[in-house]
Amino acid sequence: MAEAEDCHLLRSKYKAISAFLPYAVWQAQDGQLGMLGMFFYAIRASRKLKFIWHRTDQHASLLFSKASAHTIVLASPHFRWHSSFAGEDLFQQWAAATSVVLCTEEVTWSVVNTLLQVAHQSNLLPRITIRLWSWLTKWPSLPPICFGRFLGTFPHVVKAVRGLKDIELLKSYLLLVWSEWGPLQSSDEMCTLIHEDFDGVGMGHHRRGLIHRLDHILNQLDQGLVYLQQYNPSLSRYDLHTMEQQYRQLREVLLDVERRMYTPMITLICILTPVEIPRILHSVHQSFSPISILVSWQED
């Protein structure tokens, strides 16, 4: 079935394939992983946002209690974490599985995908520990069709990540959720975030990293809708237009912050003697804001 690689056929039969999952998990318990492997292969080949039949959700708790950590991690992005079945127990089972699972590329994006979906749930968001958030820093390449990326850009998720006060994590988060495969749900929130959290001379390399990412996305968007639809057929012209607007705005904001940071610096450098320039540059590396640079210079 999965060998056919016919995503339309697989999509039309997603209910039957989902009904196989309990049996595949049961077989995996006995060490027979073939059916489970085939199941995940079918999920990937289907290119469907939510491949697992929503009827399977009600059995998720039982399946999670029987399945191995690897299975839980790989299957969890495909369950509906926004449905009523997703309780704290299921989240704890998943969190426990992430702590013991071997880290591979597939596992990483599965964990991150689930993490972003879980973060969207206001009842589960406070339960996410810093250890789980740290999966974002592994920078997995999320697939074009990723439900976690869609849910992970909602304003309350952005606020939660900002609340961690970890600039590396925040940057990783933005690098993950910014993509050419779907519009953002809270670009205004992100603009504010850039203004407030990424200003300062010391944030320069973070900003450059983000600008580089945005440049790449905008280049991809320039390739046109037909090109993008090869990987994500659900994209529409409206989505493309929205994405172009959003990412150009974000890039403008980043460049604006960048300009704002370096204009007083350049002015200062112009009036300084050549002897003082190395000292100023040394101070730049020591401090993070233009005010502190000015203070240190005046003190000297």
Added chain:
Amino acid sequence: MGEETAALLRVLIHKIDNTTFGHNAPTIPQWNGPPHTIVQVQAMLYASLAASLLSAFLAMLGKQWLNQYTSTDIRGTAIERSKNRQRKLDGIVAWYFNYVIESLSLMLQGALLLLGCALTCYLWEINITIAFVILGVTSSGVLFYIFIIAAGATSESCPYQTPGSHAICYLRRVLHSAASAIAPAFGNAFRRSRIAKTIKWYQWCRSNNARPSVKTMVLGVPSAFAIDVYHLGRVLIWPLTVPLVSLACGAANWLCGASSTTDQRLDQQTTMLELRCISWMLQISLDKAIHLSTLEHLATMTVFTGFDPTLIADCFNTFVSCIRVGVNNHEVVIVQGSEQLAMLSAQCFFNTTSHLLVTDPTSNFLKDMRQRYIKIFPAQVKFHGHQSYHTMQAAHCLFVRRQERRSFQWSDYKPSAHEHTIVAHSLVKVAQFKYWQQLKVPRLILRFALHSLSQDPPPPISVIADCLSIIAIDLGCDISDTGAMVSDERYVRIWQVNTTLTLN
């Protein structure tokens, strides 16, 4: 007689050579026996007597046969005794016992008619007045008999039913079905008739002052007639072909049955006997305990070879007798004390219906059953709150439209292992049928598979095999089992390769 023949020969010889007997010319012998009328009368009387005696003889034999039928010649459980009775009943039907017994009364009636005719003829010669009296009585009897045959044929509720009225009813049904098959064909053929069109065209031309060519008309009619005959022949042959085809199919089935092994035939015969026996017990008995034990036995059966669809109606009737349907809220309430019977009858109803659905989906019985079902259980009926909920909901889904199946849930379905096995087996049949029909298995059945496979501990292996079969059917695979009643082994055919679906 010998002398008479010799005299006739002498006459012939005398005609050839008149010197043979000299002057003693032989003469044709004169009849010196009883008059012809007397001979005819006596023939009728003796025929009447013989018919009476024969009917008396057969009646005595019939009495013996019936004694043998009613005798208890086997001891054992109710099921065994019932099977024995059913075997005898089947023999009675197969050997046309009822026709033989009914022929006795016909023979007596014939004997009485002969007696009346004989007496009338005899007395006609003696005294016409007395003969008229006898003739009047006999005629009155015949007229009365004709009247009761006609009355019996006219009304089914008429108490004066006779074999004659049954025969007329049967003939009427046959003629009616034949007429209903042929009449539309005739009507259709007439509407499309070329001759009619040709004549209409000619009339139209004349009424519109056109000048139709007589040659066209003359040449057109024979060819139109030939085409009409061809079409008419075709539409008439088709209704006649259908019974022949069904007869041929029956013969082919019989031949196929004959080619099967003796063991298989015996198994089939036993199953058929059991099913008929069950049907009879459900129809005849009013005892709830007997119904319960009969349905318990039926619930254990998974093979329905030679299955009579009336069994579905019997199970349905039993279920209906156990419930009350609310007029306003359409809520089904089980009569107190009938819970077990309701559950079993629902299960048997579902099993038998799903079997018929697969074996004969176009069955008229199924159509009638659907109408009857919908009449009692409308689409919005609620089966909540009792043991037979899931089974009855599954059966409900066989009869209602897809939109009305959505509310159905398996989440609290926790059947016994046996019930689970039976329901799963039936659902595989329904899944197979629905896949043939719509190229997809209904969600309800897939939800059953998902629910069953998600159970902890896992269900029996045959249920797992059935659930996997359901999924495989929806994925477009051919499923074949090993032929066992409830097999643990199924094979799924993918790219012409048999792959084991479950490992025992």
